[in-house]
Amino acid sequence: MAMPMESPISFTNxxxxxxxxxxxxxxxxxxxxxxxxxxxxxxHFASPYFFTEGNMQNVAKNFSFIAIATLxxxxxxxxxxxxxxxxxxxxxxxxxxxxVMTELSAPGSPLxxxxxxxxxxxxNVPGLILLISILAGLGVALIAGLVNGFxxxxxxxxxxxxxxxxxxxxxxxxxxxxxxRGSFPGGPDADYFYALTSGDVLGVPVPFIYLVILALAMAVxxxxxxxxxxxxxxxxxxxxxxxxxxxxxxxxxxxxxxxxLAAGLQGIIISGWLGSAPANMATSYELNVIAAAVIGGAxxxxxxxxxxxxxxxxxxxxxxxxxxxxxxxxxxxQQTLVGVIIILAVLVDRxxxxxx
Amino acid sequence: xxxxxxxxxxxxxxIGKEFGAIRALHDxxxxxLPGEVVGLMGDNGAGKSTLVKIIAGNFRxxxxxxxxxxxxxxxxxxxxxxxxxxxxxxxxxxxxxxLTAAANVFLGRELKRKYGPIALLDHKAMAARALELFGELxxxxxxxxxxxxxxxxxxxxxxxxxxxxxxxxxxxxDEPTAAISVRQVEQVLGLIHRLKEQGVAVMLISHxxxxxxxxxxxxxxxxxxxxxxxxxxxxxxxEEITALITGAKEAA
Numbered sequence: 145m146a147m148p149m150e151s152p153i154s155f156t157n158x159x160x161x162x163x164x165x166x167x168x169x170x171x172x173x174x175x176x177x178x179x180x181x182x183x184x185x186x187x188h189f190a191s192p193y194f195f196t197e198g199n200m201q202n203v204a205k206n207f208s209f210i211a212i213a214t215l216x217x218x219x220x221x222x223x224x225x226x227x228x229x230x231x232x233x234x235x236x237x238x239x240x241x242x243x244v245m246t247e248l249s250a251p252g253s254p255l256x257x258x259x260x261x262x263x264x265x266x267x268n269v270p271g272l273i274l275l276i277s278i279l280a281g282l283g284v285a286l287i288a289g290l291v292n293g294f295x296x297x298x299x300x301x302x303x304x305x306x307x308x309x310x311x312x313x314x315x316x317x318x319x320x321x322x323x324x325r326g327s328f329p330g331g332p333d334a335d336y337f338y339a340l341t342s343g344d345v346l347g348v349p350v351p352f353i354y355l356v357i358l359a360l361a362m363a364v365x366x367x368x369x370x371x372x373x374x375x376x377x378x379x380x381x382x383x384x385x386x387x388x389x390x391x392x393x394x395x396x397x398x399x400x401x402x403x404x405l406a407a408g409l410q411g412i413i414i415s416g417w418l419g420s421a422p423a424n425m426a427t428s429y430e431l432n433v434i435a436a437a438v439i440g441g442a443x444x445x446x447x448x449x450x451x452x453x454x455x456x457x458x459x460x461x462x463x464x465x466x467x468x469x470x471x472x473x474x475x476x477x478q479q480t481l482v483g484v485i486i487i488l489a490v491l492v493d494r495x496x497x498x499x500x
Numbered sequence: 501x502x503x504x505x506x507x508x509x510x511x512x513x514x515i516g517k518e519f520g521a522i523r524a525l526h527d528x529x530x531x532x533l534p535g536e537v538v539g540l541m542g543d544n545g546a547g548k549s550t551l552v553k554i555i556a557g558n559f560r561x562x563x564x565x566x567x568x569x570x571x572x573x574x575x576x577x578x579x580x581x582x583x584x585x586x587x588x589x590x591x592x593x594x595x596x597x598x599l600t601a602a603a604n605v606f607l608g609r610e611l612k613r614k615y616g617p618i619a620l621l622d623h624k625a626m627a628a629r630a631l632e633l634f635g636e637l638x639x640x641x642x643x644x645x646x647x648x649x650x651x652x653x654x655x656x657x658x659x660x661x662x663x664x665x666x667x668x669x670x671x672x673x674d675e676p677t678a679a680i681s682v683r684q685v686e687q688v689l690g691l692i693h694r695l696k697e698q699g700v701a702v703m704l705i706s707h708x709x710x711x712x713x714x715x716x717x718x719x720x721x722x723x724x725x726x727x728x729x730x731x732x733x734x735x736x737x738x739e740e741i742t743a744l745i746t747g748a749k750e751a752a
Contacts, residue, residue, distance in 0.1 A: 368620040370610045373599070377607055380596030387594045388608035388662075389579040447598035 172441035172493040173453035180460050187463065191470040199466070201349060205342075207455075207462035208351035209414055210429060214436045214454040215355075215362050216406025219399045221437055222366075224379040224446025225296065225303035227403045229310035231429035233285055234411025236314045238421035239322055241281030241412050242329040248273045249331020274333040274340075278412060285408025286401060288314055293397030311430065319423050326422035329415065341416020351413050358406075359451040366450060375399060379446030407433075435482060436461050439489045460485070506533050507570045509670050509701045510555065510586075516563035517550055524550040525725045528564070532670060535699040537692060539712035539733070542722035543745050548705050551722070552672055555703075556588045557581035569669065587663035591674040593655055595647050601654070602630035602643035605661045633661035636694070638687045653684035660691060671695055672703040677711050689715050709738045721745055721752075728752070 187194040213230050220227045288310060295306040318326075329337050343350050366372035374395045377385040386392050415421040440457025442449030464485070465478050508531040517525040525547045532538050542548045553559045555566065557575030566573050568584050575581045578588070595604050606626045612619040630643040639657030647655060656676060663671050673692075677685045692715045695702050706712055712719060713733060721729040721744040729736075729744045729752040736752070743749035 364620070368623075370612065370619070370621060373603060373607070373610060373621065376599055377596040377603075380598035381594065383592075384594035384596050384607070387578050387588075387590065389582060390608045447596070 170496075171448070171453075172489060172496075173450065173456060174441075175492065175496075176440060176453070176460060176489055177456050180456060180463065183460070183463055183467070187467050187470075190467070193470055194467070197347070199470075201344070201347065203459075203462055203466050204352045205349040205417075206466070207458040208349060208355045209417070210410070210432050210436060210461075211355050211455055211458040212351070212358060212413070213407045213410040213429070213433045214440075214458050215358055215451055216403035216410075217430075217433050218437045218440075218442050218449045218451065218454045219362075219375060220303070220403045221434075221442040221444060222375050222379045222446060222449040223396060223399050224382065224444075225396070225399065226307060226434070226444065227292065227400065227407075228304065228307040228430050228434075229288065229292065229314055230403065230407040230410075230433050231426045231431075232311045232314035232318070233288055233404050233407035234414060234426040234429060235421065235423070236288070236318045236411070237281040237285045237408030238411035238415035238425060239318050239327050239423070240284050241277045242327045242415060242421050243321065244280040245273055245277035245333060245337065246327065246330035248276060249333070271333060271336055273331055274336050277333075281412050282405055282408050285404040289401035289404025290397065292404065293400035296400065297393040297396035315427075322423055324423050326420060326425065328420045338416055338419075341413045351417075354409075354413070355455070359455055362451040371395065371398070376447060379443075379448070432461065432482075435486050439486055441489075441493075508532060508567070509534050509536075509569055510703075511567040511570075512555075512564065513567070514564035515551070515554060515561045515566070517554060517559060518562045523725055525554070525561075528722075528727050530720060530727065530730065532701045532703060534669070534701055535696050536718065537696050537702045537704060537716045539716035539719040540703055540705045540722065541707075541712060541719060541741060541745055546722040546745075547725040548722050549674070550725075552588070552674060552703075552705060555581065555670075555672060556586060582666070585667060585669035587666065587668040587671045589656075589659045589663055589671070589673045589676055591678070593659040595655060595658060597648035598646065600644050600646055601634070601641050601650070601658050602627045604647055604658050605630045605633065605643075605665065607662070609665065629665075630661060633664050636664070637661060637691055639684075653680040653687075656680050656684065656688065660688070668700060670701045670703065672705065674705045675707065676704070677706060677708055685711065709741065712741075713738060723747060 193199055213234060217227050217230055292306055292310055295301045296303050340350065345353060366375065374385065374390045377388075377390060378392060378395055382392065411421070411426060414426065418425070436457035437449065437454050438444060438457070439460055440449075440453030440455070442453055461482060464481055465475075468478055468481070469475060510530075510532040512528055512530045515525055515528040516523070528547075528551060530538075540548050540551070550559065554561050557578045557580050560574070560576065566575075568586070573580075573584060581588075596607065599607070602623075603626070606629075611622040611625045611629070613622045613625075627643040634641040634643070634657055637657045637660060639654060639661075641650065641654045641657050647658060650658070660673075660676065676688050680688070689711060692702050692704065696715075702715075704712065704716060716733050718730065718732050719736060719741060720727060721741060723745065728750065729741075731752060740749065740752060744752055
């Protein structure tokens with residue numbers, strides 16, 4: 145029932161918003177990116193080792209180790225929620241993955257059938273054990289994410305309290321299943337596992353490749369799918385989202401599941417690099433992950449955030465850490481500086497939005 | 501516009517609502533015909549908002565029956581009401597500030613394009629349709645601007661444009677002219693006229709007597725949870741309506 149327009153719409157009264165006043169140029173992500181560029185230049189002059197291939201590989205690898213989880217938590221932060229359980233989730237998924245891998249490869253295990261050659265049946269299909277164990281690790285993350293989402297979206301508990309509880313539950317379960325010892329990837333597929341988690345392709349660390357793929361996928365989902373639009377709407381005005389018919393409960397559960405899966409995947413990758421999944425692995429990583437997301441421009445009040453910001457936040461943290469090491473500053477200063485940067489980034493954003 | 505023989509778009513029979521011991525609505529009957537503009541007036545606490553929320557599916561009535569286009573309907577969520585053709589412009593507009601005007605217009609019913617198995621948002625089509633709707637509303641609103649950068653009138657236009665997406669048969673507007681400029685009030689009233697021309701019934705909830713007398717065919721006055729008057733606009737006067745709202749006159 146389109147009504148005919150009497151005359152074309154004119155914008156005599158409303159100025160066009162200039163390109164530098166919109167999108168990335170007017171966002172916290174934009175000027176944190178600028179700050180990062182400045183920092184890189186400073187590092188280049190401060191240390192001749194900074195821009196060497198080895199150091200760059202090192203930096204790329206190190207920030208990839210928290211960046212995938214940061215992508216996940218960014219989804220949650222955009223909806224106005226928070227997930228404190230990511231650190232524990234990394235550990236638990238990694239632990240389950242390596243335990244399943246070892247268990248399925250062990251000839252004496254009650255779970256597996258023996259083939260004629262003395263190996264377990266599963267071990268005769270290359271990669272099958274690896275696949276099953278990674279799915280098991282992601283499976284427990286999926287369950288934890290569903291529980292988080294159910295408590296928050298259906299029961300209406302606060303995200304902070306729910307995920308704080310989940311932090312403790314999942315960490316505790318990790319100690320229970322491994323008897324406090326943690327676990328190690330084992331069996332015939334362990335070599336594939338190391339290649340897939342800590343190897344490199346043409347000099348590029350594989351975690352970095354996963355990160356780029358996932359970040360691109362996230363950008364498409366957030367900005368070009370109805371789900372992404374609903375995620376932003378939920379963070380902008382939850383009541384409006386509900387009134388306009390967005391399935392609020394489903395979207396919320398989905399973001400917590402995405403976040404838990406990202407953390408689980410991150411944990412599995414870290415355990416490949418470490419060569420084990422100790423029971424205290426990734427302790428307090430949730431703080432680094434949330435700090436990186438916030439520095440990169442995700443707003444804890446909801447409605448703002450994206451993959452570029454998440455990555456920029458992680459890179460900034462890692463460059464500072466790396467820089468302090470190269471400058472031979474005590475590594476204890478790192479944490480202090482990270483705190484200062486979190487506050488600075490948010491402060492600059494506040495000043496900017498006051499001025500406009 | 502109101503035809504005596506037409507089936508009412510909306511018919512309420514004996515609607516009542518209690519919140520615990522508080523009786524918010526009692527035995528409300530009303531009819532809205534296609535293409536009719538009905539003003540719903542009353543002081544704060546008279547039960548207007550509760551009535552609107554019941555029709556919009558936010559609350560279930562404690563008593564009574566809602567009939568839409570002749571059929572009994574039961575709404576448990578706002579989406580159900582929207583499904584049969586009831587659109588609401590909420591007083592707080594229900595807009596997500598962090599999204600663009602076009603995104604807000606299409607919130608919850610985005611246009612998509614299929615790329616193989618994947619359906620992605622059709623930004624171009626949504627922006628074009630939103631611009632068309634803003635044009636009809638005579639609102640200088642750019643589809644790609646963020647709602648948080650907009651004036652009150654532009655925000656109103658975005659909220660009203662949303663109701664024009666579907667083939668709504670009843671549009672309820674909660675205080676659409678409360679927070680906007682004089683020029684924009686004219687635009688909103690103009691839009692109500694256009695809805696009416698298209699056979700869409702409009703229920704206007706407003707405190708502003710001049711607006712109600714400018715566009716409405718009929719006015720219903722609520723007081724203390726009950727319907728006190730239901731009169732064609734030309735048989736009444738602002739003075740009488742004021743007396744009914746304040747209780748100086750009990751019923752008419």
